[in-house]
Amino acid sequence: MAKLGIIGGSGLYNVPGLEHIDEHSIETPYGDPSSPIVMGAIEGLEIAFLARHGRGHVLNPSEVPYRANIMALKSLGVTHVLSLSAVGSLQEALQPRTAVLPDQIIDMTRQRDRTFFENGVVAHVGMADPFCRSLRDAVFPLAAGVAPAVNGGTYLCIEGPQFSTRAESQLYRSWNAQVIGMTAMPEARLAREAGLCYATVAMVTDYDVWHDTEEDVSVEVVQRVMADNVAAGRAIIRALAARGLPECHHGCRHALADAIITAPDAMSDEARSVVARLRTADRMD
Numbered sequence: 115m116a117k118l119g120i121i122g123g124s125g126l127y128n129v130p131g132l133e134h135i136d137e138h139s140i141e142t143p144y145g146d147p148s149s150p151i152v153m154g155a156i157e158g159l160e161i162a163f164l165a166r167h168g169r170g171h172v173l174n175p176s177e178v179p180y181r182a183n184i185m186a187l188k189s190l191g192v193t194h195v196l197s198l199s200a201v202g203s204l205q206e207a208l209q210p211r212t213a214v215l216p217d218q219i220i221d222m223t224r225q226r227d228r229t230f231f232e233n234g235v236v237a238h239v240g241m242a243d244p245f246c247r248s249l250r251d252a253v254f255p256l257a258a259g260v261a262p263a264v265n266g267g268t269y270l271c272i273e274g275p276q277f278s279t280r281a282e283s284q285l286y287r288s289w290n291a292q293v294i295g296m297t298a299m300p301e302a303r304l305a306r307e308a309g310l311c312y313a314t315v316a317m318v319t320d321y322d323v324w325h326d327t328e329e330d331v332s333v334e335v336v337q338r339v340m341a342d343n344v345a346a347g348r349a350i351i352r353a354l355a356a357r358g359l360p361e362c363h364h365g366c367r368h369a370l371a372d373a374i375i376t377a378p379d380a381m382s383d384e385a386r387s388v389v390a391r392l393r394t395a396d397r398m399d
Contacts, residue, residue, distance in 0.1 A: 115160075115191075116159075116193045116194060116358075116359040117159075117160045117161070117162065117190070117191050117192045117193050117194070118159060118160070118161045118162070118192065118193075118194050118195075118196065118354070118355070118359060119161075119162045119163075119164065119187040119190075119192035119194065119195040119196070119310070120161060120162065120163045120164065120195075120196055120198070120351060121164050121166050121183065121187075121195060121196075121197045121198070121301070122163075122165075122166060122197065122198035122199065122347060123165060123166070123167070123171070123198070123344060126163060126198060126344065126347055126348060126351065127152050127163050128348065129156060129348045129351050129352055130348070130352060131156050131157070131352060131355075132154040132155070132156055132161070133154060133155050133156070134153075134154055134155050135152060135153070135154045136152070136153045136154070137150045137151070137152055137153070138150060138151045138153060138190065139151075140186035140189060140190070142181070142182045142185040142186055142189070143185065143384070143387070143388060144179060144181035144182040144185060144227075145179055145182045146179065146182060147164060147179060147182045147183045147185075147186040148164060148165055148166055148167060148168045148173055148178055148179060148182075148183055149164060149165040149168050149169050151163065151164050151186060151187070151190065152164075153190070156351070156352060156355035156356075157352075157355040157356045158355075159354075159355040159358065159359065160191075161351070161355065162187055162190050162192055164183055164186070164187065166178055166183070166197075166199075166297060174274065174275040175273070175274040175275055175296035175297050176223075176225060176226060176273060176274065176275065178297065180226065180227065180300050180301050180304055181227055181230060181300075181304055183301075184301070184304040184305055184308050184310070185230070185308070185391070187310070188308045188309075188310065188391065188392065188394070189391065192310065193310065193311065193359070193367070194246075194249055194310065194311040194312075194313075194359050194360075195305050195310050195311070195312045195313075196249070196253065196313055196314075196315065196350075196351070196354070197297070197298070197301060197312070197313070197314040197315070198314075198315050198317065198347045198350075199295055199297050199298070199314060199315075199316055199317070200295070200316075200317055200319045200336055200340065200343065201214070201269070201293040201294060201295035201316040201317065201318055201319070202277075202293065202294045202295070202318070202319065202320050202321060202322035202331050203292070203293060203294075203318045203320065203321050203322065204270065204283070204286055204287045204291050204292055204293060204294055204322060204324065205287070205292050206325075208264065208267075208292060208293065208318050209262070209318065210318050210319055210320060210321075210339050211261055211262065211317070211318065211339055211342055211343065211346075212261065212262045212263065212264065212317075212318040213257040213258075213260075213261045213262070213263040213264070213315050213316070213317055213318075213346060213350075214263070214264045214267050214269075214292060214293050214315075214316040214317075214318060215245075215250045215253060215254050215257065215263070215264065215265050215266070215267075215313060215314065215315060215316070216245060216266065216267045216268060216269040216292065216293065216298075216314055216316060217243065217245055217247070217250065217265075217266045217267065217268075218243075218244065218245075218267070218268040218269070219244050219245075219268065219269045219270075219271055219298050219299060219302060220268060220269070220270045220271065220286075220289065220291060221271050221299040221300075221303075222270065222271060222272045222273065223271055223272065223273045223299050223300070224273050225273065226273075226299070226300050227300065228299075228300040228303055228304075229300075229303065229304070229307060230304065230307050230308070230388055230392060231307070231374075231385075231388075233382060233384065233385055234376065234380070234381055234382050234385050235374065235376045235381050235382075235385040235388070235389060236374070236375045236376045237307070237370065237373045237374040237375065237376075238373055238375065239303075239306050239307050239369050239370065239373045240306075240369065240373070241302075241303060241306060243364070244302040244303070244306065244312075245302065245312060245313050245314065246311035246312055246313055246362060246364060246366045247363075247364050248311065248360045248361065248362045248363050248364055248366075249311045249312070249313040249359075249360060249362070250265065250313040251265070251360070252354070252357065252359070252360040253313055253315065253350065253354060256350050256353040256354055256357065257315055257346070257350050259349075259353065260346045260349040260350060260353075261317075261346045264292070267291075267292030267293065268289075268290065268291045268292050268293075269291070269292070269293050269294075269295060269298045269314065269316060270286045270289070270291040270293070270294045270295075271294075271295060271296065271297070271298045271299040272294060272295075272296055273296070274296035275296070277322070277323065277331050277332075278294065278322055278323055279323070280323050280324065283322045283323045283324040284324050287324055293316050293318060294322055295316060298314055298316075302314075306366065306369050307369065307370065307392060308392050309366060309367040309368065309369055309370060309392065309393070309394070310366065310367070311359075311360075311362045311366045311367070312366070315347065315350060317343035317346065317347065319331075319335065319336045319338075319339045319340065319343065320335045320336060320339075370389075370392060370393050374389065
């Protein structure tokens with residue numbers, strides 16, 4: 115049965131109509147997730163909410179336990195993950211309060227754990243299209259119903275926690291990236307390894323630092339539009355619950371089918387356990 119995972123700020127929990135609220139503390143081979151996972155249902159759809167930066171926003175982007183977060187959602191039976199995040203715009207047309215559903219990522223992070231496969235197991239998962247098109251196409255009209263929205267574009271993911279220099283911002287613009295943020299990677303990589311349909315609603319809060327006439331990005335600038343963006347995020351979640359989760363036609367859940375190279379008898383017991391947990395989707399058909 116399809117189940118939706120939401121990764122974003124803790125304010126997203128307050129969705130009108132959320133029922134049967136419960137809280138789960140999940141242990142994973144990669145430690146604890148960022149926060150306990152809040153479970154509930156809207157329109158009969160089970161939803162698992164996870165605060166990416168922890169309650170009270172205590173984890174910077176490099177400190178987020180991405181592997182634990184994805185593994186925890188997977189262990190709860192989540193099949194689709196919708197990430198909601200604040201981003202800067204790298205294009206004039208993408209004004210603050212615009213919802214962008216990217217279809218590509220440029221990964222500029224440097225110090226994050228990028229894979230579940232280590233310690234004696236090798237897998238090469240395809241990442242040509244890092245976001246699930248089926249989920250993205252389902253969410254786009256819902257986002258367009260509550261905010262200016264764009265379907266497609268490149269998300270430039272930096273390490274942070276500092277914002278970009280002006281030279282960096284101009285360089286990223288020259289690469290034709292649309293938005294800049296700090297959390298899409300390795301989240302998207304890990305979701306693909308876990309066989310989850312993953313999409314991002316990137317809510318624009320600012321113009322980064324490249325714009326000649328607009329205010330430079332700062333915490334104050336970001337927070338100024340965050341309330342509107344959170345309200346839009348809640349509306350999108352509720353609308354997606356009413357619509358129902360789409361069937362995936364792009365192979366997300368079977369990403370591991372031909373990806374693992376290591377022979378089973380060469381894996382450690384720990385590695386075999388991780389592979390078994392990640393390959394649950396292969397056994398569901």
